[in-house]
Amino acid sequence: MAAENIKHAFFCAVITLIIAYPILGLNLIPSGAVVSLEGADGSTIAAIIAAAVVVFLFQLFRDSIMARLGFLSRVNPLSGREPMPQHKRARLESWLLTGIIVLALFWPFFVSRGSVDLATLVLIYIMLALGLNVVVGLAGLLDLGYVAFYAVGAYTFALLSQYTGISFWMSLPIGACLAALFGLVLGFPVLRLRGDYLAIVTLGFGEIIRILLNNWTHLTGGPNGIGGIPEPTLFGMEFGRRIKEEGNTSFHETFGIAYASEHKVIFLYLIALVLAVITALVIRRFMRMPVGRAWEALREDEIAARSLGLSRTAVKLSAFTIGAFFAGFAGTVFASKQGFISPESFVFLESAIILAIVVLGGMGSQIGVILAAIAVTILPELAREFSDYRMLVFGAAMVLMMVWRPQGLLPMRRIHIELKDQG
Amino acid sequence: MQDLLYFFQQLINGLTIGSTYALIAIGYTMVYGIIGMINFAHGEIYMIGAYTALIAITGLATLGIAWLPLVLLVALICAVIVSSSMGWAVERVAYRPVRGRHRLIPLISAIGMSIFLQNYVHLAQGSRNIGFPALIEGSFRMGPENTFQLSISYMQITIFIITLVCMTALSLFISRSRTGRACRAVSQDLGMASLLGIDTNRIISATFVIGAALAAVAGLLLGMYYGSVDPLFGFIAGLKAFTAAVLGGIGSIPGAMLGGLILGVAESMTSGYLSGEYKDVVAFSLLILILLFKPTGLLGKPEVEKI
Numbered sequence: 001m002a003a004e005n006i007k008h009a010f011f012c013a014v015i016t017l018i019i020a021y022p023i024l025g026l027n028l029i030p031s032g033a034v035v036s037l038e039g040a041d042g043s044t045i046a047a048i049i050a051a052a053v054v055v056f057l058f059q060l061f062r063d064s065i066m067a068r069l070g071f072l073s074r075v076n077p078l079s080g081r082e083p084m085p086q087h088k089r090a091r092l093e094s095w096l097l098t099g100i101i102v103l104a105l106f107w108p109f110f111v112s113r114g115s116v117d118l119a120t121l122v123l124i125y126i127m128l129a130l131g132l133n134v135v136v137g138l139a140g141l142l143d144l145g146y147v148a149f150y151a152v153g154a155y156t157f158a159l160l161s162q163y164t165g166i167s168f169w170m171s172l173p174i175g176a177c178l179a180a181l182f183g184l185v186l187g188f189p190v191l192r193l194r195g196d197y198l199a200i201v202t203l204g205f206g207e208i209i210r211i212l213l214n215n216w217t218h219l220t221g222g223p224n225g226i227g228g229i230p231e232p233t234l235f236g237m238e239f240g241r242r243i244k245e246e247g248n249t250s251f252h253e254t255f256g257i258a259y260a261s262e263h264k265v266i267f268l269y270l271i272a273l274v275l276a277v278i279t280a281l282v283i284r285r286f287m288r289m290p291v292g293r294a295w296e297a298l299r300e301d302e303i304a305a306r307s308l309g310l311s312r313t314a315v316k317l318s319a320f321t322i323g324a325f326f327a328g329f330a331g332t333v334f335a336s337k338q339g340f341i342s343p344e345s346f347v348f349l350e351s352a353i354i355l356a357i358v359v360l361g362g363m364g365s366q367i368g369v370i371l372a373a374i375a376v377t378i379l380p381e382l383a384r385e386f387s388d389y390r391m392l393v394f395g396a397a398m399v400l401m402m403v404w405r406p407q408g409l410l411p412m413r414r415i416h417i418e419l420k421d422q423g
Numbered sequence: 424m425q426d427l428l429y430f431f432q433q434l435i436n437g438l439t440i441g442s443t444y445a446l447i448a449i450g451y452t453m454v455y456g457i458i459g460m461i462n463f464a465h466g467e468i469y470m471i472g473a474y475t476a477l478i479a480i481t482g483l484a485t486l487g488i489a490w491l492p493l494v495l496l497v498a499l500i501c502a503v504i505v506s507s508s509m510g511w512a513v514e515r516v517a518y519r520p521v522r523g524r525h526r527l528i529p530l531i532s533a534i535g536m537s538i539f540l541q542n543y544v545h546l547a548q549g550s551r552n553i554g555f556p557a558l559i560e561g562s563f564r565m566g567p568e569n570t571f572q573l574s575i576s577y578m579q580i581t582i583f584i585i586t587l588v589c590m591t592a593l594s595l596f597i598s599r600s601r602t603g604r605a606c607r608a609v610s611q612d613l614g615m616a617s618l619l620g621i622d623t624n625r626i627i628s629a630t631f632v633i634g635a636a637l638a639a640v641a642g643l644l645l646g647m648y649y650g651s652v653d654p655l656f657g658f659i660a661g662l663k664a665f666t667a668a669v670l671g672g673i674g675s676i677p678g679a680m681l682g683g684l685i686l687g688v689a690e691s692m693t694s695g696y697l698s699g700e701y702k703d704v705v706a707f708s709l710l711i712l713i714l715l716f717k718p719t720g721l722l723g724k725p726e727v728e729k730i
Contacts (some may be wrong), residue, residue, distance in 0.1 A: 196526060
């Protein structure tokens with residue numbers, strides 16, 4: 001047994017070296033057309049060897065290490081805790097949420113412009129993640145082309161404002177509905193497919209949309225994108241220093257205050273906040289409605305759900321359409337925030353980030369998804385020197401979550417009624 | 424005559440690309456046939472194969488070795504070893520612990536692995552695309568002078584020969600060897616095979632290793648053919664190869680070969696007669712249409728849903 005263990009551990013260590021050394025230890029240096037090879041510095045080589053040693057020792061003492069780890073989870077002080085009673089928890093949760101929203105309303109007036117801008121981006125990601133949460137978390141349909149609907153929303157606003165001069169507020173429902181329509185049209189044929197095929201088809205669809213945006217140059221501007229997208233107005237009041245459109249007034253003149261560029265940023269943030277709250281509340285309602293229960297039923301056991309009379313297509317289609325609708329919402333806000341969009345913003349990586357948010361937060365859990373969206377967007381900003389490692393960490397985190405905690409960091413808790421003890 | 428030559432040119436280009444797609448597609452189809460999951464990180468393993476081959480070629484050039492067959496052989500062996508180890512490790516780390524869980528869980532794990540590997544290479548080797556030296560130059564030309572000539576490069580011929588050798592070897596291995604027989608048994612019925620004393624974990628590992636080795640071969644060939652590699656090199660190629668696998672009927676090895684060739688030809692016809700930009704659109708549209716109208720593919724067996 002011991003000999004067997006050593007052999008296996010040695011094998012694993014050798015594999016580690018084979019995987020790590022050529023890619024990490026030998027760097028290709030292109031200089032013009034000629035490529036030369038250069039050994040990595042000593043610390044990298046040392047790290048590779050250290051990794052091999054760690055793998056060797058871990059494999060060698062795997063059983064005893066695993067036994068220790070099992071002990072660790074038992075000493076966790078929270079593991080034996082009684083869950084809070086349902087009504088108490090619900091009340092606490094609603095108080096907490098109200099508090100957070102009130103705080104979020106007043107917070108931007110006291111911080112710098114850059115952090116408000118970042119917070120707007122966080123809110124856009126929250127909207128996207130909540131929308132995708134309906135599709136992936138609740139209905140169990142893995143959509144890898146979610147960014148396509150986001151693109152539809154953003155491009156709808158950009159194109160409409162360019163060609164017809166329509167305002168943000170008109171465009172918001174139009175963009176969202178158009179995205180929902182796209183979801184419906186795409187969803188109708190593909191939802192018959194099994195889970196993993198669906199993932200690939202939606203991925204292909206996302207890529208098709210991006211390639212079309214890139215190549216349909218006379219309409220979308222191709223890789224150059226569309227610029228000059230107008231900012232939202234408040235009852236006809238503009239936030240720029242000068243009025244761009246006939247018939248509008250400017251915000252600072254109406255209220256007789258000095259012009260400040262922060263007003264615009266804060267206004268956009270507040271719009272995003274209101275929309276994110278609306279998204280969260282609407283989806284929360286949906287989760288408690290029969291259609292929300294049907295999503296989960298179909299995710300848990302398709303055959304059982306169908307034999308109880310649920311229409312598979314209608315249920316899945318509703319999830320897909322609602323998810324797409326909120327992506328269109330987020331896309332409109334995004335276009336307005338950036339003032340410029342190009343197909344670069346709608347690559348597969350973006351879909352992967354949103355999916356990572358949903359997976360890390362806990363599929364189906366709204367609070368978890370919101371916290372994950374905040375963490376995933378803000379952490380790379382805080383640790384800028386590590387921002388190159390962001391996607392590496394996301395990838396690794398997705399794998400580790402699936403292996404150890406597939407329900408996510410804050411798993412969803414089903415709303416249920418407890419019966420009084422009959423005994 | 425001109426039109427015919429042009430058509431044949433596109434056909435040959437398509438078959439060249441298609442045969443490498445087929446090599447990658449075999450990895451998808453074998454894994455799917457055995458454990459029913461899409462190995463999303465397969466494209467990245469192919470990309471790592473291409474990088475390793477380039478590293479080996481550059482290393483040999485630094486040492487002053489320039490005899491072509493030796494360079495190719497060493498590059499091929501290095502790429503196969505590194506990619507196979509990668510395939511083995513990926514299965515061990517990301518797929519084995521989640522095997523048998525809900526369908527989405529292995530898939531998300533695979534997507535995470537794919538993102539991880541892409542960024543691993545990106546961080547280690549930079550995001551710029553790196554030129555692959557043209558080792559095999561020159562071509563046959565056919566047709567009248569001063570007009571359109573049909574040209575078959577020696578590189579294309581090399582690709583045909585190597586893919587043909589690999590596929591023959593794989594077919595013989597699957598049909599004749601003891602491990603190959605075990606592979607077929609496990610793909611028919613995993614539980615029964617393990618009852619009959621087949622070490623299913625070993626066979627599943629072997630499947631990943633074989634698929635990764637073939638992908639590494641494709642990585643070397645396509646890297647040379649396109650003339651450059653970058654960390655995103657594997658993503659689109661992986662998607663195309665998956666399309667090929669589905670086209671031919673996922674789970675079926677001859678299907679993957681056929682699907683790869685059809686997809687390659689369809690793509691090169693699109694870029695030859697319509698526009699190069701839309702060749703990816705054609706590939707994905709083909710995938711969507713096949714899944715909608717004939718989800719079993721050309722040579723696949725229908726999957727019976729058990730209750």
